[in-house]
Amino acid sequence: DVVLTQTPPTLSATIGQSVSISCRSSQSLLHSNGNTYLNWLLQRPGQPPQLLIYLVSRLESGVPNRFSGSGSGTDFTLKISGVEAEDLGVYYCVQSTHAPTFGSGTKLEIK
Amino acid sequence: EVQLVESGGGLVQPGRSMKLSCAASGFTFSSFPMAWVRQAPTKGLEWVATISTSGGSTYYRDSVKGRFTISRDNAKSTLYLQMNSLRSEDTATYYCTRERGFDYWGQGVMVTVSS
16 A cells, blocks of 8 residues: 655644645655646544645645645645634645555644 | 535444445536545544446455445435444544545544444
8 A cells, every 4th residue: 555654743833824744655656647646635623624736736726825735756745825724624645546545644733 | 516415324333234325416426436535533534445437346445345335326426335344443434525636525424333
């Protein structure tokens, strides 16, 4: 199975601060069709996950553009440029290039 | 508006069976591969199973192979998960989701396996 290692496990940020979350894969996520199926999800407390970023860097419709994704191969990053209060929750990376696996999550707390 | 509504959860004894359903609306259900993802209490997300658009191909995580069966009825726009020989470690909230991007999720249904 592909293992996704997310760091840090927790983040504490003030409103307006920029933060980054890393997701490293045990195998390349580049599919033979040329796509890299690495997405980012946010799960707010008591809610199901919601999609933020798909195919590494594409912003899901309706998601604020303070969220951005980057990376390739085995190394990926989610950046929030100017944290807002509504961003608190747990962030997960997920890959579906191989049998789907999720990262262990990064909990974002607001100071 | 895309909606996914799970049902069928509850309390079940170890070794028994349970069937979950997920009613889909707001999109062409037959055009999307679908998946079940679960989340044990206070834990992270774990993929359980995926089914192709026609239902002809299914995929499972190792720990549920031979015990769980994912299926779909495209005429009814409904996804199913038949869970047999349930174990305490299957206790979780089960979500159905569109596997193409994990872009839409249901609210989830709780399954508790306990005597």
